[in-house]
Structures are given as structure tokens and as C-alpha cells.
Amino acid sequence: MSSIYDSGKSALDELIEWAEANAVGDKRNEATTRLHLIDKLLIDVLRWPRASIRAEEKAGTGWIDYALGSPATQLIVEAKREGVHFDLPAGVGTGVHKIENLILGDKGKSLREALTQVAEYAARNGVAPAGVTNGHQLVLFIAARMDGVPPLKGRALVFPSLADMRTDFRLLWDNASASGVDSKTLHSTVSLLEAPPPEPLSMHLVNYPGSKRRNSLQSGLDILGELFLEDVTRLEELRKDFLRECYASSGALSQYAEVSKQILRTRYALLNEEDGPDVSPIEGRKGLNQNLTQDMLAAAAARRPIVLLGDVGVGKTTFIQRLVHVDAEELFDKAISLYIDFGSSTTLTRIDSHVVEESIRQLRENYDADIEDASFVEAVHHGALNRFERGVVGRLKEIDPMAYEKEKINLLRRAVEDRAGHLKASLEHLRSNWRRQLVIFLDNIDQRSSEDQEQVFLIANELAQTWPATVFVTLRPETFYRSSRSGTLSGYQARVFTIAPPRADVMLQRRVDFALGQLRATGRLGSFPANVTVDSDSLEAFLEILAENFRSNDSLLSLIDNLAGGNMRLALRFVTGFIGSGHIDTAKMIRIFHESGRYAIPLHEFLRALLFGDGVYYDPQSSPIANLFRISQPDGREHFLMPLILSQAQILGERVGDEGYVSAESLYEFTQNLGFDVEQVANALDYAVEKRLLDTAPRHSGEAPRLHYRITTVGAYTTRVLLAYFAYVDAMLVDTPIVDEQYRKLIKDDHTLPERVTRSEYFRIYLDRQWSKVKDSGLPWRWSETSEKLSADIRRVGRKADPQAWNY
Ligand SMILES: Nc1ncnc2c1ncn2[C@@H]1O[C@H](COP(=O)(O)OP(=O)(O)OP(=O)(O)O)[C@@H](O)[C@H]1O
Incomplete structure (x- = not known):
């Protein structure tokens, strides 16, 4: 049992002793009783933190003596004067009793009144467990019930004296201490566990949530939609065009948000608290934050990483790509940049070795620098080789050239086997020989656990400290914030830039226009997948419908913008989910479009695709939309x-x-x-x-x-x-x-x-x-x-x- 349990028990011993030593008949008034006995009982014995107790809360026309718990009130206690004995009927000992039997007649009056007062307060304030005490006796009961039964018809847990509380301390603790009330023990003690709500209709459906069939037009569109809206962005040969034409600037405020502009603007406000890090947005009205490029040049010298902070799907990766290939193209053309993606390597076990191996691979494939090549290794470690030659073993050269060569090979092999050390030495060699700046991006780590994220940040710091490189790392604000306050990351002064989401409507307009352009310039995407029978005309018509709606259909844009909540990946997924959804009449849409040249997408049509996804019925697990009507109790x-x-x-x-x-x-x-x-x-x-x-x-x-x-x-x-x-x-x-x-x-x-x-x-x-x-x-x-x-x-x-x- 925990030590607070033990100290609660000792506090009760002391209280009993004190009460006996200081017995003053029944003369203490309520305030004195409370001060002497009840405060001690609640704070020292039952261990309610002082800060979680509010005394004298207003209760309808009267006052309730103690409201305990924070942030929510979890237990209320009504204090009676010491002299107000509850006159529990003879033979009532510690344990559970029917309340009706405790409050019968004249003798039960004072307890009846106290319980009624508490129950009124409880009903008004949604607090269920309650107690009445005079400092010696304690009656606990459920004062607000969901099952329609009046509270005084229920049962109560009674302790007739402090000594009885001591004898059954475990029972007292489990039902009235701060931790006991938290685990709802009193409900089961008085055998009144809240009934679950009735089952929803879905529980009675055999085929729930079901799987909605798509016709061949819909499944074809589904595949092509993804191909043109999502996959196209990953094609190497289109990358620059995509980034120039589709990039929507970060931080432009939504025109459709159902929350105030101030809330949108202060998305990353919690980072700006006192003694927080130095934070600024990555893009402003005039484009890229100039400090970023300046910092990039200086960061290697300053030996600290540059942190790019942003929520999931706001466009961190896109920002990096745009920076490298468009905004700071000239700078990056002259640099060696290594991009370590933690998102795609799902089986990643060791984060540090991933950084090293990926860097080695990219140097080989993108820069034609094979750091394992023998002559490269020799060039990198020529200092060590010189020392070797001058050293004792170097004498072998004269007397046993074969042995000398073997020793030299061994030396170089050991150097290469220290992968991280060899990579670092190679990078230094490359930087001074090629005279190019080195930039490393550690990205998409936010798709991993927060421990992994912290570890990557530590690695980023270490790399910035020890490698001749500018190190960028992307993180989620929560991780950065939590860690820099409490854990691993405190003590590192990083330069921080925040990435706010772009406008979803602008992003979608540009993306659909780009997809249409690609579709029309046939051939650039290669042939369509073999299983797609849909003709590109249908997709073109569909994309044109979308393009038109993304320009003028405010209610549709408002839906997408608000429900995506700044997650651009989600906004795109809504759209690809709509294209080819089994819940819309795709053929009708295309027909109307061909006949009249336009089709205004009604909000409910788009909404259906989001509500049902691939299912027949709404499934709260898979739909991005929440059920606000759900209940947890039969209330x-x-x-x-x-x-x-x-x-x-x-x-x-x-x-x-x-x-x-x-x-x-x-x-x-x-x-x-x-x-x-x-x-x-x-x-x-x-x-x-x-x-x-x-x-x-x-x-x-x-x-x-x-x-x-x-x-x-x-x-x-x-x-x-x-x-x-x-x-x-x-x-x-x-x-x-x-x-x-x-x-x-x-x-x-x-x-x-x-x-x-x-x-x-x-x-x-x-x-x-x-x-x-x-x-x-x-x-x-x-x-x-x-x-x-x-x-x-x-x-x-x-x-x-x-x-x-x-x-x-
Ligand atoms: N500023 C932007 N302009 C155009 N498209 C964008 C922009 N930002 C994000 N997108 C699109 O949204 C999707 C998600 O973006 P991205 O992968 O860059 O986000 P992220 O913040 O790196 O995500 P994660 O948090 O999952 O790492 C991509 O398809 C991307 O093309």
C-alpha cells in the first residue's frame, strides 16, 4: 500500500488521540468542529490536497461546506456541529445501510435534513458522491443519480465513529480518499454502478459498418483521383513545376474559419510563453522570413539546429522542398543537402544509424561521392595514414611490404567500420575540397512516437555541434514544447521557426488546376494503371467540376477548410475520397456537367462521402466527422x-x-x-x-x-x-x-x-x-x-x- 495510505492511517490515529484528549463535551460549534476535526479528517487522513478544496460554496439558497476535487468537483461534504449526533439507529455499525432506515422519525431528522440539503446541491451541480459528517461520524452516499431513483431511496456507507474508521480504514480510504473517489469506488460499495446507455442501432446491425460497393466508373475515378492529386506530387520530373505552381504560402489566414481570426493567428501561441524559445513564423506577408536564410548560413557556425515547428499535415515537408528547389534554389545548388526522411522507413529501429546510412546512400547516389570507395577512404584519412607511416608499424614498409599493406588496410577498415566517425570525416573532407556548404534535413519524425521525436532532436543537436553542417529538424509543437520545458531538450537553445498552414482553398485550387494540366498534357504521367477502365474524359470532367467549385462554391470550401483544421493532407484526402465515392451519383454529375457546362456540388453530397467513407453506415472510428449526440450514460x-x-x-x-x-x-x-x-x-x-x-x-x-x-x-x-x-x-x-x-x-x-x-x-x-x-x-x-x-x-x-x- 502506498505511503500516503499509511500516513493517512497515522493521521487518523493522531486525530483519535487528539479528539479524546481535547474532548469538550458537545460544545464546539460548527466552525470549530470543522476546523479541528473535519479539516484534519479530509486533509490529513483522506489526503485531499488543500488546493483542491473549496469551502462554503453557494448551494442554491444555502451553502455547501466543502467542495472537493480539481478541476472538477468530485465529492461534496456537509459539515454538522459536533453535537449534532446523527442518532444512527441502535445496532448500526460500519457498513452499507439503506438510507431510509437511517433517517426514520424524529431521531433521523437531523441526518435526513443534512442528506436532503446535500442531494439538492448535488443535483444542481452534477456531483454524485457526497458525505455528511460531524467530525466523528461519517455517512457517504450517491447524492445525484442518473437512474431516476431519488438519492434518499438508495444506500449509504456509514462509519459510526472515528474508531470505526480506524478499524475499517481500508474501506474508508477506498471510498472517501482523493484517490478512492477518483476510482468511483463508492458507486460499487453502495452497489450503484451507473448503467450504460442503451445500445445504439448500429449494435443491432449484422452488416455494420458495411462496405459500400463502387461501380466501375467510381473505382476508376478513385484510382485516378489519387494518381493525379497525390502521386503526381512525388514524381521527380515534375517536382519543380509542382512546387512553383501548387505551393500556397504558409500562414495566410483562412477566409472560411468558424473561429475568430485571433484564434487562427495564435495557433502556436503556447510557444511564446515566458522564457520560451525564440520563435518566429517561417513566412510573412512579404514571403520567406529573411532570418531563415541568414540563419542557415550562420547556423553551422553557431552550432545549433534550426527547428521547423508545425502541426500534422500543415506542410512542413512541402516547405522544405519549396525552399530547396525554388525559394533558395541558388543557395542549395551550391550546397550538399541530405534529406533524411523518417516517415517512409516504417521498420526503423535505430534512429542514429538510419541518419548515418541514409546520408551515406544519398552522398553516393545524389553526389557521386562513394565514401566507401578505397581511394576516397584513403583521401579522407590521409592524416591518420601519415601518422601510421611515421609510427612504429610504419617501419614494416621497408622490411615486409605485404605486412605493411595489410596493417594499412586494417587501419582503414577500422576507420570505415566506425560508420558515424567515417561519415563525419568524409563530410569534412567534402566540404573543404568541394567548398560546398552542407545542409541536413531531418524530416517526418512527427509521424513517430514522442520518444523518437525527442531522440531525433538530440541527434540534431549533436550533429549541429559536431558536424560541419546546418541541421534542420521538423517537430510537432507539443513535443518541442513539452521536451524543452521538462525533459530531454531543455538546455538547448535552438532557433525556431513555425510553419502555419496555408489556405486550404488556395492549395486545392492550385492542385486541381495542376492535375488538369497534367492530364491534358497526356503522356507525362505515363500510361494509366492496367486495372483502370475509366476514360480520361470522365476524370477531366470531374476535375473541371472540382476546379469550378473550388473557385466559387463557398459552402463547400467552408466545409473542407473547417473540417481539415489546417491539416492539408486531410483536406486533400477529403477531395480524393469524394472523387470516386460510392455514395455519390458520379455518372449524373458528369452528365449534367457535359450538358450544361457546370455542376455545383451540393454540400450534403460532399458531406456524405466524408460521413460514410467506404462504409454503408456512419462509423465513428473511421469517419473524420464526430458524433456530437453520443452519450455515455442513460441521460x-x-x-x-x-x-x-x-x-x-x-x-x-x-x-x-x-x-x-x-x-x-x-x-x-x-x-x-x-x-x-x-x-x-x-x-x-x-x-x-x-x-x-x-x-x-x-x-x-x-x-x-x-x-x-x-x-x-x-x-x-x-x-x-x-x-x-x-x-x-x-x-x-x-x-x-x-x-x-x-x-x-x-x-x-x-x-x-x-x-x-x-x-x-x-x-x-x-x-x-x-x-x-x-x-x-x-x-x-x-x-x-x-x-x-x-x-x-x-x-x-x-x-x-x-x-x-x-x-x-
Ligand atoms: N503550402 C502548401 N502548398 C501546397 N500544398 C501543400 C502545402 N502544404 C501542404 N501541402 C500539401 O499537403 C500535403 C501534406 O503536406 P506535407 O507532407 O508537407 O505536410 P507535413 O507538415 O510535412 O506533414 P506531417 O506532419 O505528416 O509530416 C501534401 O500533399 C502537400 O502537397
Whole structure:
């Protein structure tokens, strides 16, 4: 058992001794009792950190004595005067008892009143475990329940005296200490484990999530879409053209974001905290940050690496390529540049040897410098050879030339076998003989674990210190930030540049135009893959549709831009997923385009491809879109918890006016005040981070790091826009537990459009009814308003699917 357990136990011994020695009858008033006994019980015995205790919290019309836990309140305790004996019925010993039996009649009055007061507070604040104590006796119970049973009809864990707490210390500890409450032990002690929510429809589908068949036109387009939009960028012979024509400058702010410009602008704000590193953006309004090129020349002398920081998929690799082949082409033409890619080598076991072996390979293949070639080895190590010749063994030359040669070979072999040492010596040799600057890029390490990333940073530092080279390394901000504060990387003063994402719309426009150009200039991509039967006309038509829409279809661009959230790879994947999706009528689109010269892609069509991917049904595991209606407990109000959290985070974040970060405490306080319990909120916050609806970051202003959240465009867009779409709701209701049995029966595995429209309307009405359980005042978001918009969209689709039923 841990030492805090033992020290809690000793503290209880002391408390018992102290209480006996200082017995003053029942004369201590509540404040004194609390001070003397209850504070000690909570802080010294049950080990609640002082900082996590708030005393005298407002509780409706009254006050609650102790709210314990941080950031969320996890336990509430009502203190009674020492003299207020609970008059537990005779024979009630330590253990679990029915509350009704404890509070009967006049004698049970004081306990009844205390428990009722706590239960009211708990219901209002979403805190489930609670206790009532007078410093000697302790009654613990679940004061807010999800199953509809009034709390006073449940059971309680009772300790009739301090001595009883000592006798059953383990029971006390498990149920009332800070760590015990965290593991929800009291729920099982009073045998009241929260029931899971009912199963969503998807659990009853045999073929879930299914696999959507594509027709031959769609599968052909699928392959070609990838070929022209993704693979084309990797072709060596097109590289320069691609980088000139398709590069969208980093840091231009999105025109479509559903979050404030300030939040976009301060993407990497957490790096700028006090005593953080020296950070500046890689590109500004006037193009490339001039400091970068200056630094590049100076860095080798300064012996520190240049760190390029950026979130996943923002374009770090693309930036490097553009720098080398376009922006600083002249400089790089005169340099030896080695590009070590950690992303493509999936079986990488040793990071340092990968750097060495890749460098050797690239010198051989790209610069015709085979550092294992015998004459090259001799040239590199001629100093050592001279010393050898002058040394004792050198005398062999005269008397036994064969032995001399063997010794010399051995010497050189040993030199080459020290791979890293030989490479370093070779690079020095090359630099002074060829008079070329040496630049090394360590890239795509962010696709690996944070330990690997840290190790690469260490290697980058070592290389910068010891090799005659300018070393660039790309990292994710979180890794850099975490490591430079706490771990491995602290102590290194690196030069840091941040890479902000470009505008997704600009990137897509340029990419599609480029793909069209390549397609028209046939032959440059070689022949089409053998399994593709689709003619290039169809692909050309499709790309033209996209090109036109990427210029003028604002709602489509807004969808892609917000849901990609700065990840350009994801934005492209949305588009390639749409081309050739089995969920759209590709032939119809192409036909309309040929007939009228244009086709405006409706938002719901593109959305369907994202919602369903290759499946028949929505699958939260594989779709980039989150289900905001999901619940973790059989509590219908929870359907709205996520939009409420996201809206609150956005309102608070944008109001603060700085960088949009909102403390975990403020989100817990807001939701607990609405009556949601800690588990529900923690669950929602985890899901929000997993689905990129919120970003999370520790903030270090203050002594201990405190968790903060920040709204993302994904979270804002899903809440503000997607929730009101039939296509969204139609997909989500399959994955959403429905707590009302009557409606659960109405929402079935329907496939025809008229049936699905009706089913969505039932779902909407069901949600309206659940919303009536939420206190609708002063909220940052209201389902009732979304529901109205959704109703209009359902009717719009309904009128198409079944005009007779919906034309009212
Ligand atoms: N500035 C840009 N202009 C044009 N295309 C871009 C730009 N940035 C990224 N892209 C495209 O987005 C995709 C991802 O970019 P890239 O691989 O450069 O990102 P990354 O930040 O290196 O990703 P990772 O974090 O996974 O290493 C590529 O297809 C790339 O062509």
C-alpha cells in the first residue's frame, strides 16, 4: 500500500488521540468542529490536497461546506456541529445501510435534513458522491443519480465513529480518499454502478459498418483521383513545376474559419510563453522570413539546429522542398543537402544509424561521392595514414611490404567500420575540397512516437555541434514544447521557426488546376494503371467540376477548410475520397456537367462521402466527422453536452481576446452547474480532443501546469453548421443511443430516402423532448434553435423524397 495510505492511517490515529484528549463535551460549534476535526479528517487522513478544496460554496439558497476535487468537483461534504449526533439507529455499525432506515422519525431528522440539503446541491451541480459528517461520524452516499431513483431511496456507507474508521480504514480510504473517489469506488460499495446507455442501432446491425460497393466508373475515378492529386506530387520530373505552381504560402489566414481570426493567428501561441524559445513564423506577408536564410548560413557556425515547428499535415515537408528547389534554389545548388526522411522507413529501429546510412546512400547516389570507395577512404584519412607511416608499424614498409599493406588496410577498415566517425570525416573532407556548404534535413519524425521525436532532436543537436553542417529538424509543437520545458531538450537553445498552414482553398485550387494540366498534357504521367477502365474524359470532367467549385462554391470550401483544421493532407484526402465515392451519383454529375457546362456540388453530397467513407453506415472510428449526440450514460440531456461544451469554450475563448485557451476548471464548472456529472464531462472532453473538436494544452503561467482547451474550426463548424443538416443527423442516429424506448422503436434500419427522412424527423422530435430537461437560460447554445434549422432541412429533403407527405 502506498505511503500516503499509511500516513493517512497515522493521521487518523493522531486525530483519535487528539479528539479524546481535547474532548469538550458537545460544545464546539460548527466552525470549530470543522476546523479541528473535519479539516484534519479530509486533509490529513483522506489526503485531499488543500488546493483542491473549496469551502462554503453557494448551494442554491444555502451553502455547501466543502467542495472537493480539481478541476472538477468530485465529492461534496456537509459539515454538522459536533453535537449534532446523527442518532444512527441502535445496532448500526460500519457498513452499507439503506438510507431510509437511517433517517426514520424524529431521531433521523437531523441526518435526513443534512442528506436532503446535500442531494439538492448535488443535483444542481452534477456531483454524485457526497458525505455528511460531524467530525466523528461519517455517512457517504450517491447524492445525484442518473437512474431516476431519488438519492434518499438508495444506500449509504456509514462509519459510526472515528474508531470505526480506524478499524475499517481500508474501506474508508477506498471510498472517501482523493484517490478512492477518483476510482468511483463508492458507486460499487453502495452497489450503484451507473448503467450504460442503451445500445445504439448500429449494435443491432449484422452488416455494420458495411462496405459500400463502387461501380466501375467510381473505382476508376478513385484510382485516378489519387494518381493525379497525390502521386503526381512525388514524381521527380515534375517536382519543380509542382512546387512553383501548387505551393500556397504558409500562414495566410483562412477566409472560411468558424473561429475568430485571433484564434487562427495564435495557433502556436503556447510557444511564446515566458522564457520560451525564440520563435518566429517561417513566412510573412512579404514571403520567406529573411532570418531563415541568414540563419542557415550562420547556423553551422553557431552550432545549433534550426527547428521547423508545425502541426500534422500543415506542410512542413512541402516547405522544405519549396525552399530547396525554388525559394533558395541558388543557395542549395551550391550546397550538399541530405534529406533524411523518417516517415517512409516504417521498420526503423535505430534512429542514429538510419541518419548515418541514409546520408551515406544519398552522398553516393545524389553526389557521386562513394565514401566507401578505397581511394576516397584513403583521401579522407590521409592524416591518420601519415601518422601510421611515421609510427612504429610504419617501419614494416621497408622490411615486409605485404605486412605493411595489410596493417594499412586494417587501419582503414577500422576507420570505415566506425560508420558515424567515417561519415563525419568524409563530410569534412567534402566540404573543404568541394567548398560546398552542407545542409541536413531531418524530416517526418512527427509521424513517430514522442520518444523518437525527442531522440531525433538530440541527434540534431549533436550533429549541429559536431558536424560541419546546418541541421534542420521538423517537430510537432507539443513535443518541442513539452521536451524543452521538462525533459530531454531543455538546455538547448535552438532557433525556431513555425510553419502555419496555408489556405486550404488556395492549395486545392492550385492542385486541381495542376492535375488538369497534367492530364491534358497526356503522356507525362505515363500510361494509366492496367486495372483502370475509366476514360480520361470522365476524370477531366470531374476535375473541371472540382476546379469550378473550388473557385466559387463557398459552402463547400467552408466545409473542407473547417473540417481539415489546417491539416492539408486531410483536406486533400477529403477531395480524393469524394472523387470516386460510392455514395455519390458520379455518372449524373458528369452528365449534367457535359450538358450544361457546370455542376455545383451540393454540400450534403460532399458531406456524405466524408460521413460514410467506404462504409454503408456512419462509423465513428473511421469517419473524420464526430458524433456530437453520443452519450455515455442513460441521460438524454447528455446529447447536448458536447455542443454546449464546444460553444462555451468558443465564447469564453473568443471573449478573453488573447489566444482562445479556456481552463479545464471553467468548463467543468459550467457543465457541473448544468447538472452533468464529472464522468460525463470528462468523457466528452476526451472525445472532443480525440476528434479534434478541441485542442488541449498545458499552460505554465503559475506553478503547476494546468490543462487548457481551445476550440478548433472542426468543433465550431460541427456545432454551428453540421448539426442542422439532414445528412448529418441521418448518419449519426445509427450511432446514437436513444434513451426513450418509444422513440428507439421508431428509429430503424431504413434505407429508402422517404423512410430515412421520416426517421430523422422522429430523431429530431426525440431530441426536442430531451432538450426540455435542460435548464434553457443563459446558455451559449440552444438545441431549440438548431432544431428549427434542422426541421427546415428535413422538410427540404422530404419534399424531394416524398412530396405528398412533406408539402405543407
Ligand atoms: N503550402 C502548401 N502548398 C501546397 N500544398 C501543400 C502545402 N502544404 C501542404 N501541402 C500539401 O499537403 C500535403 C501534406 O503536406 P506535407 O507532407 O508537407 O505536410 P507535413 O507538415 O510535412 O506533414 P506531417 O506532419 O505528416 O509530416 C501534401 O500533399 C502537400 O502537397
